Amino acid sequence: MILTPLISLALAFAISAVVILAIGESPVEALKVMVEGALGSSYGWGNTLYYTTNYIFTGLAVAVAYHAGLFNIGGEGQATMGGLGVALCCLFIPWPHWTLALLGAAVAGALFGALWALIPAWLQAKRGSHIVITTIMFNFIAYNILTHLLSKTLRPLGSMDPATANFPPATHIPGLWQLAEMMGFAWGKHSLANVTLFIALLMAFLVWVLIWRTRLGYELRAFGKSEPAARYAGISPVRITIITMLISGGLAGMMAVNNVMGMSERLILNAVEGAGFFGIAVALMGRNHPVGIVLAALLFGFLFQGGAELSLWTSIPRELIAVIQGLVILFTGALDNMVRLPLERLFAARRRKEG
Template identity: 75%
Template sequence: MDRMPKWADVILTPLISLALAFAISALVILAIGESPIEALKVMVEGALGSSYGWGFTLYYATNFIFTGLAVTVAYHAGLFNIGGEGQAAMGGLGVALVLLAVPWPHWALALPAAMIGAALFGALWALIPAWLQARRGSHIVITTIMFNFIAAALLNYVLVNLLRPVGSMDPASASFAEPTHLPKLSDMALGFGMEWGKNTPANVSFFVALAACLLVWLLIWRTKLGFEIRAFGKSERGALYAGISPVRITVIAMLISGALAGLMAINNVMGEAERLVLNAVEGAGFIGIAVALMGRNHPFGVLLAALLFGFLYQGGGELALWTSVPRELIVVIQALVILFTGALDNMVRMPLERIFMALRRKGA
């Protein structure tokens, strides 16, 4: 029997973890002589208090949805893909190549092509670790993290030596042509006659991310492939018994995972920077791990967790801008949230389970 009701498992546990993380963050802010209440106010107002703040929050959240989903799909196959960072970086290269190679007449044509480029490059970057895991038993955690470094070095080389426009001193590709620029959410709001999120990077990719959540949910819980992925993730012996090939599932799950991570590039590279720059991913690949953990590896959980981390990112930026709280403290807060919601999950869950058991006993 379940130890506690589902709502407590899915909502209450992460909320308490979050509260604990914020409480300790408050103590840290107090310790450096700032007011935690003031800090929270700045963060909430900066991230959620205006459409401007929301524009950034949603932009960051879009990145985290893609990388969080990438971790989720691999997780269900029992694989820990921590190579989202490298796969997203390669996705950026895919986007840049697609957009620079063809004179796209309109973004609506360019976007599907860029998505294919992003997914393909991300997937191929995940393929090698997947193949090594499936065929050679090389641990995927080790290989994917190594591939993050390789991707960074490769991108460095490509940007400096191949994609950098002649005469430019900036290690970045040329800017993408005007017609490929994705509509910002602010533009779309204007279309409805609304003034919303002016000068923010949130763009149409957000809706692609929402669709990705739905598709991943369908994949994992409604398709035969998802059934096989979950079965393999739970028991490799069982999968063999059922005629499910471990090699096939390992490779396919990692291809999907890498493709999702790569797809992030339509948001940050195509939607925001509109050219490929060095270190475009900015750690979103790693945040994806925390997002997936906090989201319980469920696409809708990932969506909520991505919004939270989007808020932390944007609110943290505001905090550094408007108060004398140092930028590093934002990292501390984010780390505490990851620590409590991800790593220390059982610390909250177990006492909570005990409380619910006791309550039930009393009620029974």
């Protein structure tokens, strides 16, 4: 029901407006700054689409696991390890052209993310460990592994910055503004969005095909609806759990192509910027459907870019943007039934009356 997320979103923004009023600022002016900063120029659109790309990958990662009845909270760690895979691929393989480097980095990021998700998957499938707990803990393990590697092993000699060396020029992928210039028009010069956006949209389509047009997708959804029924039908819980988490972790790991290879062009600490956790909210708001996830990712991309502009051009603190994002997550996730149940009763009563 599309009304549910729309009403939840309206409630979140209404309460956000009250909070902004409480600190003595104008909600109308704040909204105007956010819209102009995120959508009012091609540069703003470019940055909004950059964040959107991150959230599409992590939202899809959560959604695939959710359809199998698994709650993957480890997108942050899987994207972190995906970044390590992308960095190693770009630094130590002599790519002749960015197109080949892009393909190789996407495979490396997906592989490292999938392998990082494999351990919690195996622990749940074989040892009964709860996947929510293990994936959360693996986020911290991934971060500390990366911290050690960037401080001790991958940091260039003479550098004090915990980061790798810059990637070779042959691995630099074009931004959307560069593609626009090739086609003869100016668009968002030096904005952050790059060709990874097209990979994200392709992954959204492929996830739709997987979930609703393949046998594996049917088994995955059947297992998520009822494990006993799936067992009775001959579906292996171990197989489905491991395959699902490999796909989920691979999607999260592939996000690193956007932020590590596309924006930073080197691997730095905290490159994921919380996108793994935002992916949970994106999936919930998008009802775990690829189309909904793309739209929800665009909303969160708008909030992130618009929030940055708000903190830059007004006296509204950056922390308040986190409050607004938290309210959106709260109403579209935790308080979903507060809106859904009254709407269902309203429509049920209307059908009875018409019948």
